[in-house]
Amino acid sequence: MKMIAAQALVKALEHEEVTTVFGYPGAANAPIYDALSKSTIKHILTRHEQGAAHAASGYARVTRKVGVCMATSGPGATNLITGIATAYMDSIPLIAITGQVSSEMIGRDVFQEVDITGATAPFCKHNYLIKSAKDIPKVIREAFHIASTGRPGPVLIDVPIDLQLEEIDFQYSKGPDIRGYKPTYKGHALQIKKIVEAIAESARPVICAGGGVITSNATAELTELVEGLGIPVATTLMGIGAIPVPHPLCLGMLGSHGVRAANLAVAKSDLLIVIGARAGDRATGQTDKFARQAKIVHIDIDPAEIGKNLGTNIPVVGDAKIILQQLLNYVDEHYKEKHYKTQWISTITQWKNAKPTNNIKEDGNNEQYVNPKYALSVLSEVTKGETIVVTEVGQNQIWAANYYQTVYPGGFLTSGGLGTMGYGLPAAIGAKVGSPEKTVIAIAGDGSFQMSMQELGTMKQWDIHIKIILFNNYRLGMVRELQKMKYQMNYFAVTLEGSPDFVKLASAYDIPGEKITNNSKVKEALDRALSYQGPYLLEFIVDPEESTL
Amino acid sequence: MAKHTLSVLVENHAGVLSRVAGLFSRRGFNIDSLAVGVTEDPNVSRMTIVVDGDDYTVEQVTKQLNKLIDVIKIRQLNPSDSVARELALIKVTANSSTRPEIIQIVDIFRAKIVDVSKNTLTIEMTGVADKIAAFEEMLKQFGIKEMVRTGMIAIERGNQVIKIGSSEESE
Structure with missing residues (x-):
């Protein structure tokens, strides 16, 4: 069947049973987006390319399928990098498809050109720079095979725009035979x-x-x-x-x-x-x-x-x-x-x-702060550990890791290897899209939340109902703790003055929310958030002295 | 630290060399030399990599190289069971009084003079690293203007070959 390569690329994704992609358009991937508009594949526009990569990653973890993200050349592609590296460290199957400048212009530093295959080689399982349009279907098949088998990981495909527009004969074959890639499954x-x-x-x-x-x-x-x-x-x-x-x-x-x-x-x-x-x-x-x-x-x-x-x-x-x-x-x-x-x-x-990690008691009658360990213990109780919890990175991550008691594999998603702040909210978006029947809870700190909070717009646009639990200590708590222990309490660059009123911010996106400053209010607040039909933000005010462990 | 010779069969694609070289720097492995060229199969290139390191390093290098999709097969060559060579081109200062002595040294080492000018001789030398080093040492007294080396290439002796797509190690 004759078609332009951009259509062939989208058709190949359909053959791979891709139903959702996360991405951001630009000039160098416009032909792919044109083809995508005529496809059954749902495209979720994020607010930043990094959000698209993390969302695809969260989607992959809950669906056990390959997550797909897309971006244009240059800055679009480089914005994917942190998401790709995050997926690489955590062995998440991910395909990143980037537009590239016209093939005859490569190497001349033209507008929005960057060597993305060179840049991502250290943290991709494999990557491809397309040299000939007719290779596209074969490369897509190989990429999905490589990303999803053996130790999974991200694969990037960089497609110059002139090749996207070339007409090719579309043929799709299953099962690539890659002589340099034969994972071992059975133990000796x-x-x-x-x-x-x-x-x-x-x-x-x-x-x-x-x-x-x-x-x-x-x-x-x-x-x-x-x-x-x-x-x-x-x-x-x-x-x-x-x-x-x-x-x-x-x-x-x-x-x-x-x-x-x-x-x-x-x-x-x-x-x-x-x-x-x-x-x-x-x-x-x-x-x-x-x-x-x-x-x-x-x-x-x-x-x-x-x-x-x-x-x-x-x-x-x-x-x-x-x-x-x-x-x-x-x-x-x-x-x-x-x-x-x-x-x-x-x-x-x-x-x-x-030293049990469940049924944490609310300590004392502190009227100012919520104890995050207690709050997560209550969350475990009220959800029975059956929700999908997605964390950010920092103290919130370790609190959640040790005090939220998930009961099934894939119920706790976090950036383990790379420790990427800004992972949580977009990954939660991907998880919810991949698993709409499940309650998805994004756990964040006030630092990490602000690295991806623009994705609240993605939640609103695509009607993605995530519950956000934001532990706010007005600090970069984990770094502060490090300065406390190892740098003679020389606290530097760890206060987050200038943060917005998070409840008001959520409200600007029509997301209801409330601020909780007391342990005794935690359970009711969680009940309200979880029973609400829609997204919800709970801001728990936490003592800056609260320890990670 | 010991030197180990790895023969690495790779897909003859653009970008493979940079993946391999990048892996070495990224993982902190030391390459002594790396030589690459196409094999009897035009789709396959063969790299000979001399690695400086202990057994742990060589094992890690091998495993990490194997993870590259474009790497087809790796074999560590046993020095006693393989032939290794390197080519060096050496430009040495020579005038009418030193030229005869240089030519004598060239003969002793079975090297070859490939270019001559009024005040230089360019010599082609093939051998293992030690022999080239010894030759270089002998020429130093005359003044080496320039030296270029290919890096080591190596092949196994006898009937042994590195075959793609079979676990058989030899024929």
Whole structure:
């Protein structure tokens, strides 16, 4: 079928079952937008290209599909960069399609020209600069394949405008064969056996579950394994939800910003099974002091992660779900009975109970401030952990990570690896678009909220009903805390004077809201926000001295 | 630190070299030399990369290179089981009194004179890095005006080949 390449590109997206794209038009991608207007694909115009990338990322996480974002050349493309890097660090399948200046002008620094494939190469799984219009359908197929398989990640496609307008013969074939790209899914049988033996020999095993468990949808297998054998699970920031947080075997998040029970269990363990996690510095601290007594098993789909940060005794390359299934094949009733870690479970339960992260009591009768840990604990109660919570970055992120108790994988979305302020609101928009039947709650601080608050316009334009919980301490709380601890309380550049009245700001977008300054009002306010048919903003005023942990 | 030779088969596309080079700088790996050219298959280029580092570094380099979609296959070459060569062109100051001695050294090293002028000799030298270094050392006394080197290329001995699309390591 003959058509111009821009139409072919949109048609290829339809073949990939794309129903929604997030983007921002400009001169260099105008032919694609022209074709998009005649497509069944819904285009959501954000207020900034970075918002489009984060929205596509949030959409990808809740739908388990590839998220698609678009931007024009030059600044449009560079504005996507933070979103692409965020998705790369968190292994989110994302396709970014950028317009480029005319191919014969490339390299001459013409208006809105930038080398976006060069710029994004360090944090893209792969990228393409289209050289010939007829390659477009094949490249789109390859890009979706690469983005969504193996360890997922972002792929950028840069399309010069003259090629968008060229006529090509559209043909779409499934299943690309890329000789340099063959991910391993099944674990090596010998290594699986070694893990089974290691579990049998161990008295104090701990599983560290990362985002890979969620990506591979392995929660059922993980839960079956740990329940059968009595193995506690610590999660990384990205792994929150890999097992329901209220589960008796869930220790919570480990690491420098994690909870005591998780860190204690890892420190005392004699076998640490890391699944779908890259053992990042925030999770492990100094690796030579991490899980010192433990034999380390590392299961990951990306061979390059194994041994990169953490010395490993039993490396296994493959998909978390498949490997857990392989492990379960060995775990029969006899094995379970013989190797159930009764003693260890009672120890870790004591640690958990010593400092619980649920049912936080409102401390004192403070009339000025809301305790964010209490507020998140109440949020867990009233939602039963069944909403999708999307956080910003800063204290709000760690409060939510440790005190909101999500019960399912994909119920807690956050920028884990890159720590991108401004991620939360647009990612929540993407999550709500991808999962309209679910309640989506954006958790923010007053700093991070102001990095993306223009996306309130996107919410209004597209009637996207998100509940926003804004913890306002009039500060960049986490940096302030750092200055308090490490820089002799030399507070500098951390107050946010000049912030707007957030309730009034929301109101300007027809979003109702209220300001709460007292713990006793928190529950009713949350009830009002959640039962309201539409978006809602709750501003909780927080003590600037409130600690992260 | 030890030197390791990696043979890397890559797609013969524009931009592949920059991806590979970028990876090295980004991950803090040290390249001693990198030489690239097309293979018997015009769609495939072969890079010979000499890496300076310990076993951990070489493993990381290999794994990270393998993540690049355009990298098809990587093999670390065993020095005792492969042939490695580098080409150097050296322009050395020469006049009528020093020329005979230089020519003598060139003969001893089995190098070749490829250009001559009133006050220079340009010499082509092929060999392993050590031999080139020794040759360079001998020429220094005459004054080296310019030197250009290709970087190491290497190939395995005997019947062994790096084949695409099979896990067989040799024929």
